[in-house]
Every structure is written in structure tokens, then in C-alpha cells.
Amino acid sequence: MKIGLDVLGGDYAPDSTINGAIEAQKVLQEGQRLVLIGDQQDTIERLKHAGADPDKFDYIHAPENISMHEHPTKAITQKPNSSIAKGFELLKNGEIDSFASAGNTGAMLVGAVFSVKAIPGVLRPAIATNVPKIKSGYGILLDVGANADCKPEMLSQFATLGSLYMQYIYGVETPKVGLLNIGEEEEKGNNLTISTYPLLQQNKKINFIGNTEGRDLFTDAADVYVCDGFTGNVVLKLAESFYVVTLKKGMKDDFFDRFNYERYGGSPILGVNAPVIIGHGISTPEAIKNMVLLSKDMIESQIIDKIRSAFN
Amino acid sequence: MKIGLDVLGGDYAPDSTINGAIEAQKVLQEGQRLVLIGDQQDTIERLKHAGADPDKFDYIHAPENISMHEHPTKAITQKPNSSIAKGFELLKNGEIDSFASAGNTGAMLVGAVFSVKAIPGVLRPAIATNVPKIKSGYGILLDVGANADCKPEMLSQFATLGSLYMQYIYGVETPKVGLLNIGEEEEKGNNLTISTYPLLQQNKKINFIGNTEGRDLFTDAADVYVCDGFTGNVVLKLAESFYVVTLKKGMKDDFFDRFNYERYGGSPILGVNAPVIIGHGISTPEAIKNMVLLSKDMIESQIIDKIRSAFN
Numbered sequence: 208m209k210i211g212l213d214v215l216g217g218d219y220a221p222d223s224t225i226n227g228a229i230e231a232q233k234v235l236q237e238g239q240r241l242v243l244i245g246d247q248q249d250t251i252e253r254l255k256h257a258g259a260d261p262d263k264f265d266y267i268h269a270p271e272n273i274s275m276h277e278h279p280t281k282a283i284t285q286k287p288n289s290s291i292a293k294g295f296e297l298l299k300n301g302e303i304d305s306f307a308s309a310g311n312t313g314a315m316l317v318g319a320v321f322s323v324k325a326i327p328g329v330l331r332p333a334i335a336t337n338v339p340k341i342k343s344g345y346g347i348l349l350d351v352g353a354n355a356d357c358k359p360e361m362l363s364q365f366a367t368l369g370s371l372y373m374q375y376i377y378g379v380e381t382p383k384v385g386l387l388n389i390g391e392e393e394e395k396g397n398n399l400t401i402s403t404y405p406l407l408q409q410n411k412k413i414n415f416i417g418n419t420e421g422r423d424l425f426t427d428a429a430d431v432y433v434c435d436g437f438t439g440n441v442v443l444k445l446a447e448s449f450y451v452v453t454l455k456k457g458m459k460d461d462f463f464d465r466f467n468y469e470r471y472g473g474s475p476i477l478g479v480n481a482p483v484i485i486g487h488g489i490s491t492p493e494a495i496k497n498m499v500l501l502s503k504d505m506i507e508s509q510i511i512d513k514i515r516s517a518f519n
Numbered sequence: 520m521k522i523g524l525d526v527l528g529g530d531y532a533p534d535s536t537i538n539g540a541i542e543a544q545k546v547l548q549e550g551q552r553l554v555l556i557g558d559q560q561d562t563i564e565r566l567k568h569a570g571a572d573p574d575k576f577d578y579i580h581a582p583e584n585i586s587m588h589e590h591p592t593k594a595i596t597q598k599p600n601s602s603i604a605k606g607f608e609l610l611k612n613g614e615i616d617s618f619a620s621a622g623n624t625g626a627m628l629v630g631a632v633f634s635v636k637a638i639p640g641v642l643r644p645a646i647a648t649n650v651p652k653i654k655s656g657y658g659i660l661l662d663v664g665a666n667a668d669c670k671p672e673m674l675s676q677f678a679t680l681g682s683l684y685m686q687y688i689y690g691v692e693t694p695k696v697g698l699l700n701i702g703e704e705e706e707k708g709n710n711l712t713i714s715t716y717p718l719l720q721q722n723k724k725i726n727f728i729g730n731t732e733g734r735d736l737f738t739d740a741a742d743v744y745v746c747d748g749f750t751g752n753v754v755l756k757l758a759e760s761f762y763v764v765t766l767k768k769g770m771k772d773d774f775f776d777r778f779n780y781e782r783y784g785g786s787p788i789l790g791v792n793a794p795v796i797i798g799h800g801i802s803t804p805e806a807i808k809n810m811v812l813l814s815k816d817m818i819e820s821q822i823i824d825k826i827r828s829a830f831n
Binding site for chain 2: 341352355356387389396397398400420421422423424425426434435436437438440441442443444445446447448449451452456458460462
């Protein structure tokens with residue numbers, strides 16, 4: 208197993224990525240190799256400096272970086288030696304089994320769709336994010352930004368993608384799927400959710416429990432919350448800001464702690480032909496470590512094969 | 520000045536509405552009369568029982584109630600003696616100057632649009648809600664549910680409506696208007712927000728400061744956040760659920776306190792020909808009191824005339 212990690216992606220890279228890689232490597236087992244994609248010489252020196260053994264890692268030299276504000280498509284095509292472009296080239300060629308980066312989200316999305324491509328039958332891949340439940344554990348919300356405008360068929364597919372992820376990554380047997388909406392009754396909603404409701408009812412690959420509302424997101428109402436990428440992104444950023452407020456006010460609580468992206472590492476792009484994970488721009492070594500471990504889980508669980516079978 | 524209050528609306532009515540009316544009446548001045556719309560005899564008895572002087576109030580007998588789960592349009596037309604239908608009849612005829620209810624939101628919206636109607640030039644009225652700012656005070660968010668699907672022109676009008684409300688009710692001289700979106704750059708967003716951006720730039724009645732994101736909602740980034748009613752409703756209910764969590768966990772904080780709808784009383788329907796306020800279903804006497812005082816502010820400020828002039 209070869210786990211690809213972009214060493215240059217993220218606001219605190221390469222320090223945070225390399226330190227995170229060192230921590231992740233300690234818990235990886237025989238045959239689970241971390242492939243560090245970035246400036247090879249610099250990476251090796253930093254590993255040595257941190258007291259880590261460079262022989263425990265594999266390397267791909269990709270000295271260029273795609274910054275946070277570059278145009279995704281342009282950057283991917285014009286910077287073939289960037290860590291993100293290189294990562295997807297390796298992923299496409301099967302030289303790595305997963306690719307994770309805390310760099311430019313748009314470039315990660317474009318790179319994934321252009322290189323390993325959407326799984327046949329999947330209309331549009333989606334980005335899923337963890338949402339903490341008040342009692343314990345996590346649900347997921349998707350899409351949180353890959354598709355600002357959605358069609359009902361896409362939302363129904365997101366439900367399938369999210370269910371498989373909850374099942375094979377979080378071990379939830381029959382994940383409850385809720386449509387994020389503005390009323391509980393079937394007839395409530397905007398044009399998109401009203402048209403999506405019957406599709407979710409007919410979708411035999413999921414356990415649809417009906418409409419859910421903003422107030423249900425952190426409850427046990429559902430395990431998978433489905434929405435368009437615009438709504439999901441607004442919700443995600445709003446929830447993050449709440450978490451930041453509780454941090455600033457020094458409020459310690461297990462529920463609030465679970466908002467911390469460091470705990471789960473990153474957000475998968477679901478519906479493409481390989482495990483791809485996007486980390487938070489401000490990823491710390493702890494976040495990078497958990498992003499690597501989530502990559503491993505996605506490879507081990509064969510989630511991609513499960514999704515392929517579901518859409519076959 | 521005659522301030523109309525639905526005595527029967529709300530989960531805890533008529534106890535909470537009558538107790539709220541008693542408290543509000545104590546701070547009203549000469550010539551500011553509260554018109555209690557509900558079962559007249561029952562209301563008078565309850566006022567007496569609570570030690571209040573029934574002569575200090577006016578009454579309109581409307582013994583029927585529209586419950587929370589009734590179909591708005593059906594209920595309004597089939598129950599002419601309901602407190603909400605009666606309230607709007609009085610409002611239309613100029614017998615009261617404002618109407619407030621913590622009852623069925625849909626019936627309030629339908630009633631407002633069917634009776635006093637939208638102000639000429641206003642495409643669709645919107646419901647505005649307060650959003651607390653972390654530092655101090657409030658911004659507003661609209662639409663939070665009157666229009667699940669919106670056109671760009673509607674959002675531009677919401678911006679104007681919200682600005683006038685912030686100016687004349689909250690005394691903010693030149694309210695900053697932000698478009699709730701999923702990226703800061705002009706080209707970011709879904710079809711709706713991308714098309715709305717230039718309209719907001721061209722709207723001379725507002726101070727447009729650009730795109731804002733979910734994370735900006737509680738900051739000083741803007742005073743008026745504009746979005747479609749689907750997004751706004753999801754955001755509103757999510758924010759409320761956060762507040763409930765902080766309450767349950769016993770977290771006391773001025774910022775969280777300001778989420779409490781009791782403090783500001785209710786949400787105005789902006790863009791109709793009279794002040795109409797919708798209260799939270801679980802309104803307490805404190806909330807009812809503040810809803811009455813907000814009604815008074817809306818009458819005194821002549822906000823309806825200001826809106827009419829702006830759309831003339």
C-alpha cells in the first residue's frame with residue numbers, strides 16, 4: 208500500500224506536513240508506505256532534522272507548489288511539476304493508492320476529476336465533511352462545495368456515496384440518510400429538494416428517513432445529510448465559525464472538540480476512481496497524521512470498489 | 520397608534536401572549552394601545568386573574584385558532600374568525616397599525632400577502648431575522664424562509680429592504696450589505712449568487728460590500744446578509760440549534776444570549792404594506808413583550824413609508 212501525501216500543501220507546509228507524516232508513519236504497519244510528494248532533498252533534510260529516518264518513506268520529486276489563490280484548472284495544467292499535479296499523475300498510473308493534500312481545494316477537485324476521473328455512472332463527485340453529533344461520534348454532510356448547483360439525480364447519488372462512506376469507513380451498518388431541507392413534510396422545500404425527495408424514496412441503495420432541517424444536523428436524526436454544494440458550504444463554514452467562537456471563549460466540551468478537523472484529518476472527494484482527501488488549509492501535524500490514516504482506511508476498506516459496484 | 524397582537528398564536532398561548540401583553544402595556548405610552556385579538560371574554564378574564572386592568576387594552580373577538588400544522592392558505596380562507604384572519608382584516612382596513620403573532624408562520628405570510636399585499640414594486644416580501652454579532656449588537660439575515668426559490672432581482676430587493684430595516688429600526692446609518700456566498704471572489708457562487716452580484720453592485724439604494732461566507736455571519740463583515748429563503752432557513756435553524764446546545768451545556772455568554780429570540784421578539788415580514796411580525800412558536804411572555812415593542816418601533820419609524828418611497 209502506497210499512501211500519497213502532498214508535502215507542499217497547506218498554510219503551514221512543509222513543517223506541518225512533514226511532522227504529520229512522521230507521526231503517521233509511526234503507526235503505519237509493514238507494507239504501508241508513505242509517499243512524500245514535494246521537494247525531495249528539502250524533505251529528506253527536514254526529516255533528518257526532526258530525527259526521523261528518511262528510509263522509512265518513499266519520495267517523488269515535485270518542487271513546485273500550487274498556492275491557495277491560484278486558479279485551479281490553470282495551475283494544474285501549467286504546473287506539471289507541482290506536488291498536486293504530480294500526485295494525481297501518480298494516482299492515475301497506480302503508483303500510489305491514495306492522494307491527500309491540505310493545499311488548494313479547487314486544484315484537488317479539478318485534479319481528481321481530470322486524472323482518475325469520476326466512477327462510471329457517477330454524475331458528479333462530491334466533497335463530504337464530518338459533522339459531530341451532540342451525543343457522540345460523527346455524521347457526514349455532502350456536498351460541501353464541489354457542486355454549487357445541483358440536480359435532483361446528483362443529490363440522490365450523493366446519498367448513495369455518503370451511505371457507502373458511513374458504512375465502510377465508520378462501520379455504520381445501515382446509515383440513515385436525511386435530505387437537508389426547510390420543513391419536515393414531504394411537500395416542503397425548494398424546487399431542488401422537492402424533486403429530490405421521491406428519488407431518495409426510490410433509491411434502494413440507501414435508508415432514507417425523510418427531510419431534516421438545519422436544527423437536526425448535530426443530532427442522531429441522520430448519519431448522512433444530503434444537500435447541494437452551496438448550502439453545504441455555507442453550513443460548513445458557519446459551523447466552523449461557531450467552533451472558533453467556543454475556542455476563543457475557552458469553552459471546553461467534547462461535542463465542540465469533535466468539530467476540530469484535526470481529529471478526522473480531512474474531507475474525501477467521493478465518486479472518483481481513487482481515494483482522494485482534501486485537508487483543511489490550516490492543517491496541523493495532527494490533522495496531517497489523521498489525513499494519512501484516513502487515506503489508509505479508505506484503501507483498506509476498498510471503498511472505491513464498493514462505490515463502483517453500487518454504480519455498476 | 521393601535522398595535523395588533525394575536526392572543527391565540529404560539530405554543531404557550533394564551534398564557535404567554537396575555538402575560539407578554541401585560542408587560543408590554545406597562546411600557547407603552549399614552550395613545551399607544553394594544554389590541555388583543557382572540558377570545559374576548561376569556562382574554563378579559565385572564566387579564567383580571569393576572570391582576571391587570573382590562574380597560575387598558577382594546578379587544579377584537581376572534582375565537583378560532585389556526586394551529587401550527589394547518590395548511591396556511593386553507594386555514595386563512597376557511598377560518599375567517601380565526602385570530603390571524605381577523606388580524607389581517609383589521610390591518611387591511613386600517614383599524615390596527617401593525618399585526619404580530621407567534622402562530623402559524625405560513626398563515627402569517629399568506630395572510631400578509633393576501634390582505635395588505637406587497638408594496639408596489641416589491642417582487643416578493645421576505646422574512647428577516649436577527650443574527651447576533653460576536654462583538655455586540657445584531658445584523659440581519661434575509662430571506663429566512665418566505666421564498667425557497669429566488670431570482671437575482673428578488674435578492675437585490677431583499678438587500679434594499681434589509682438596509683432600510685437596519686437603518687430605521689436599528690439606527691445603522693449606512694448598513695453594510697453582504698451577499699451570503701461560498702467564496703469571497705466576485706466569480707464564486709451558484710447560478711443565483713453569481714447573477715445577483717452585479718445587481719447588488721448596481722443597486723444604488725444599498726452599500727454593497729461584496730460576498731460574505733458562512734463564517735462571516737456573526738462578525739462585523741456586514742449588517743445585512745442577503746440570501747435565498749432556503750439557505751437562510753437552514754442557516755437560521757442551524758444557528759438556533761447551536762444556541763440550544765450552549766443553553767443545555769449551561770454556557771453563559773453575552774454573545775450566546777443574543778441568539779435568544781426573546782430579546783428582539785420576532786421576525787418582520789419586509790415588503791408588505793404594513794408592519795407584520797412573526798414570533799417564534801415557543802414565544803415566552805418576554806418574547807411577546809418585545810414583539811409588541813418591535814411593532815411599536817416599526818410604526819413609529821414609519822419604515823413602511825420609507826420602503827414605499829424606495830420602491831416608488
